[in-house]
Amino acid sequence: MKLKRSFYLRQPLEVARDLLGKHLIHITPKGKISGRIVEVEAYGGEDQDLACHGANSGRTERNKALYDKGGFIYIYLIYGMYHCFNAVTSGKDIPAAVLVRSIEPVEGIDLMIKNRGFRKNDVRNIVKLTNGPGKLSQAMGFGKNCYGIDLCGNKIFIKDAKSIPEENISYTSRINIDYAGKAKNYPWRLILNNSKFLSV
């Protein structure tokens, strides 16, 4: 079952928690690519979050999708060469999203290998395909052309799965947001304990 709008119309931290274990799916012309979500970060919402891209400059051309209602895709270019994939959460006009930081490859692994530019024999370690926000976006085939796409549509969506028990989740601080003042220590990075596919 595909996750519905109501799933996303909640606080980013709640959505982040419930996204762990779910399957992110991309239906491409060449086939289906999917992976199980094992690491996420929550941004924005009702609490003051200086790390959120909507926090400092308000609404801009770059971040406008963040202000959509929950269930749309916010994706952006980072360091000039990678993309980070986010699921927008909360209601319209509230900048909030969940960054997907790592997934475990499930379907379309041959396509992931191609998208990542690996030669077949290079893949001793399937982990390196998707264990980071830039890597998984590349493997899944996500780029700026995904900007603003509705996750409640048929091209890119998230499939429900059995929910993860609380004792299998750890809450840590988010990565590379030293500039974010007091928000930098919020425990809003959630990981599936003991997953081999976490970011490094």
Added chain:
DNA sequence: GGCCCGATCGTCT
């Protein structure tokens, strides 16, 4: 394993 650095460019100041 660890640390350091360069790549590469849209966005904001």
Added chain:
DNA sequence: GACGATCGGGCCA
């Protein structure tokens, strides 16, 4: 004009 919600390669151990 500076820099980032990153990555991979080079080097040392």
